[in-house]
Amino acid sequence: MTEHYDVAPQVPLKLPLELPLELPLGLAPRGYVGKIHRLAAGEATSALSNDELESRLIELGFVEGARVEILHEGILGRDPIAVRVDNVTIAIRRREAMAIIVA
Amino acid sequence: MHMALVGTPNSGKTSLFNALTGSRQKVANYPGVTVERKEGFFVTPNGRQVSVVDLPGTYSLRGRSPDEEITRDFVLGKAKGEVAPDFVLCVADSTNLRLTIRLLLELKATGRTLALVLNMFDIARHRGVSVDVAKLSASLGMPVVTSIAVRKGGTAELLRLTDEIAGRERPEVRQNLWRPLSASELRTTQREADRIIAACVSLPARPDTWTAKIDAIVLHPVAGLLVLLAILFVMFQAVFAWAQPLMELLSSAFDALGQFVHDALPAGLLQSFLQNGVISGVGSVIVFLPQIIIIFLFILLLEDFGYMARAAFLMDRIMGGAGLHGRAFIPLLSSFACAIPGIMATRVIDNRRDRLTTILIAPLMTCSARIPVYTLIISAFIPEKEVWGLFNERGLVMFGLYAAGISSALAVSFVIKFFMWRDYQPAPFMLELPDYKLPRLKSIAIGVYTRAKMFLQRAGTTIFSMMVLIWFLASFPQPPAGVEDPAINYSLAAMIGNAVAPLLAPVGFNWQIAVALIPGMAAREVAVAALGTVYAIEGGKEAAAQIGQALAAKWSLATALSLLAWYIFAPQCASTLAVIRRETGSWKWMALTFAYMLALAYAASFATYNIAVALGAG
Numbered sequence: 242m243t244e245h246y247d248v249a250p251q252v253p254l255k256l257p258l259e260l261p262l263e264l265p266l267g268l269a270p271r272g273y274v275g276k277i278h279r280l281a282a283g284e285a286t287s288a289l290s291n292d293e294l295e296s297r298l299i300e301l302g303f304v305e306g307a308r309v310e311i312l313h314e315g316i317l318g319r320d321p322i323a324v325r326v327d328n329v330t331i332a333i334r335r336r337e338a339m340a341i342i343v344a
Numbered sequence: 345m346h347m348a349l350v351g352t353p354n355s356g357k358t359s360l361f362n363a364l365t366g367s368r369q370k371v372a373n374y375p376g377v378t379v380e381r382k383e384g385f386f387v388t389p390n391g392r393q394v395s396v397v398d399l400p401g402t403y404s405l406r407g408r409s410p411d412e413e414i415t416r417d418f419v420l421g422k423a424k425g426e427v428a429p430d431f432v433l434c435v436a437d438s439t440n441l442r443l444t445i446r447l448l449l450e451l452k453a454t455g456r457t458l459a460l461v462l463n464m465f466d467i468a469r470h471r472g473v474s475v476d477v478a479k480l481s482a483s484l485g486m487p488v489v490t491s492i493a494v495r496k497g498g499t500a501e502l503l504r505l506t507d508e509i510a511g512r513e514r515p516e517v518r519q520n521l522w523r524p525l526s527a528s529e530l531r532t533t534q535r536e537a538d539r540i541i542a543a544c545v546s547l548p549a550r551p552d553t554w555t556a557k558i559d560a561i562v563l564h565p566v567a568g569l570l571v572l573l574a575i576l577f578v579m580f581q582a583v584f585a586w587a588q589p590l591m592e593l594l595s596s597a598f599d600a601l602g603q604f605v606h607d608a609l610p611a612g613l614l615q616s617f618l619q620n621g622v623i624s625g626v627g628s629v630i631v632f633l634p635q636i637i638i639i640f641l642f643i644l645l646l647e648d649f650g651y652m653a654r655a656a657f658l659m660d661r662i663m664g665g666a667g668l669h670g671r672a673f674i675p676l677l678s679s680f681a682c683a684i685p686g687i688m689a690t691r692v693i694d695n696r697r698d699r700l701t702t703i704l705i706a707p708l709m710t711c712s713a714r715i716p717v718y719t720l721i722i723s724a725f726i727p728e729k730e731v732w733g734l735f736n737e738r739g740l741v742m743f744g745l746y747a748a749g750i751s752s753a754l755a756v757s758f759v760i761k762f763f764m765w766r767d768y769q770p771a772p773f774m775l776e777l778p779d780y781k782l783p784r785l786k787s788i789a790i791g792v793y794t795r796a797k798m799f800l801q802r803a804g805t806t807i808f809s810m811m812v813l814i815w816f817l818a819s820f821p822q823p824p825a826g827v828e829d830p831a832i833n834y835s836l837a838a839m840i841g842n843a844v845a846p847l848l849a850p851v852g853f854n855w856q857i858a859v860a861l862i863p864g865m866a867a868r869e870v871a872v873a874a875l876g877t878v879y880a881i882e883g884g885k886e887a888a889a890q891i892g893q894a895l896a897a898k899w900s901l902a903t904a905l906s907l908l909a910w911y912i913f914a915p916q917c918a919s920t921l922a923v924i925r926r927e928t929g930s931w932k933w934m935a936l937t938f939a940y941m942l943a944l945a946y947a948a949s950f951a952t953y954n955i956a957v958a959l960g961a962g
Contacts, residue, residue, distance in 0.1 A: 247954070288770060294528070297403075297408075300404050300443065301443070302442055304535070304538070312559065313564070315660060316566065316568075321773055327444075328439075329427060329440050332777055334770075337773075
């Protein structure tokens with residue numbers, strides 16, 4: 242069993258020390274490994290509405306606590322990226338990945 | 345009993361459907377293969393008749409794209425003219441349960457009788473995933489069984505379960521409480537799903553290492569693109585080089601058959617009909633069967649292996665420059681086989697503008713029906729020569745024609761984006777990259793067989809009937825007695841051809857080509873058969889000569905090149921236009937496709953012909 246399933250209840254706001262380490266997945270380099278902290282659809286400039294973008298990300302497994310790793314990136318603008326989310330691999334553009342805040 | 349198969353994309357619903365019903369629907373290893381509902385029947389061990397509907401994969405019931413709406417409406421019993429399913433079977437890829445369990449929790453709200461089948465259970469076990477089936481069933485509150493759809497007997501447990509459910513007193517239909525979930529409700533159901541999985545499933549410590557190793561090369565920004573180019577290049581060289589010996593064999597067989605009919609029957613109408621109309625016409629198309637088989641073999645292998653989604657990943661930004669969505673890559677690549685499945689595959693594109701752009705340019709991809717036309721002209725006019733000791737010159741011309749199709753498609757898409765949808769915001773690209781799987785020989789063989797059969801059926805029906813028509817037009821009325829020139833010059837075909845020819849004279853087409861292009865609207869390869877018939881009849885007594893030789897003798901190089909250019913663009917396929925009409929739901933888009941392709945074809949042929957004449961090839 243992987244470790245993310247027994248993640249602690251969400252208390253990020255009580256830990257201000259963690260906040261500066263937050264980073265949108267859309268800016269992370271290849272090889273980055275981290276955990277999803279929160280989703281912030283408002284911070285991505287996607288063609289989708291915030292609600293829709295958030296729903297789709299959740300449906301693909303981008304939920305708080307999931308382990309993410311950037312495996313590959315495209316040749317133009319290092320975009321899109323192939324992200325390992327727990328045990329599946331998802332291709333996503335950096336533009337939408339801006340909504341995934343990792344730490 | 346009515347049963348419906350639901351599940352996340354690429355979870356193996358169609359494989360299971362095929363295993364249950366013994367049918368041969370298309371399966372492949374990428375999300376979104378099934379874009380419409382398919383119905384089949386099977387009989388359970390207890391002798392109950394069950395109708396089963398295979399539905400497009402979806403991550404939720406929200407219905408974001410046309411294919412997902414089909415699934416939602418069917419499950420909710422809202423689809424027009426459909427019986428609501430008595431039993432919804434949720435199909436899960438056992439190696440990847442998270443998203444399915446979440447979907448299942450959402451499905452519970454619909455009030456339907458549910459069960460979960462853990463498909464690909466063998467692969468999961470092999471990878472070290474173990475599932476506590478009894479516990480999972482208890483947590484979900486529904487029956488759970490395992491299956492291996494692609495293996496014989498792999499569905500025994502599922503059949504038993506179906507019997508059990510069908511045998512129950514039909515429970516009163518519970519109310520449908522489903523409504524679209526908000527993001528926070530989605531999150532809650534995902535948490536719940538994760539809690540259940542944590543309790544019932546143990547995952548391996550290490551992911552599938554083969555997929556990671558292959559992806560390290562195949563998804564590398566530079567090496568990956570080189571691999572993609574190499575695959576495409578090998579594919580087109582193979583279509584030309586590997587098929588050659590078989591095609592020559594088929595071709596000489598048809599020649600021998602024609603000669604046999606010629607010798608066995610007395611000269612007259614029946615002899616002419618069989619030899620020139622049927623054997624020359626239909627035979628000149630059937631000869632291309634080996635090439636059709638090779639191109640489908642490549643596409644099916646790539647699909648089954650799991651490469652297609654990778655290609656979409658590699659091409660996303662590159663195609664984005666031309667205003668295309670990464671997801672458009674798979675429909676466009678299938679259009680190399682045939683634009684009709686390609687256009688239907690665009691249903692996975694949720695954004696309407698992206699989808700329409702893809703539909704408009706899909707017919708520009710070089711489909712397999714163009715292969716006979718290209719091959720015929722290339723072998724008649726391009727010398728068989730090695731280039732740099734590596735490539736075959738004919739193969740290179742073929743590659744060039746494919747490249748011309750692709751670049752014009754990209755250019756058209758760019759123009760559409762620029763003129764029609766300027767305020768366009770790129771729709772997101774989010775796609776699951778499935779783990780690689782070894783292609784299943786059986787499913788590849790069935791796939792190739794189905795396509796080959798379709799091709800032959802078309803040769804036997806559409807093409808055959810067109811050939812009868814052409815033969816009739818080219819043979820009647822009979823010439824007045826005692827004239828010297830070929831009889832065909834007095835026929836209806838010549839009259840029609842000569843009437844249309846002035847329109848096509850500026851692009852260097854003669855009346856025979858004009859006659860061939862008209863039935864060529866039914867299907868592109870009909871033009872080849874029609875030319876075969878027209879020239880066979882015109883050739884008179886010594887008609888057995890191969891059509892390629894006849895063309896080489898009668899056309900200038902400029903005319904040949906002009907016809908090649910014409911076929912890159914011309915909308916010579918009534919079925920494609922009909923599918924565009926159906927998929928876009930409007931005559932407007934069909935008319936637009938027809939008009940722009942015709943304009944491009946005429947312009948390209950005009951330029952090619954005049955440049956070639958100026959260079960001395962006239």
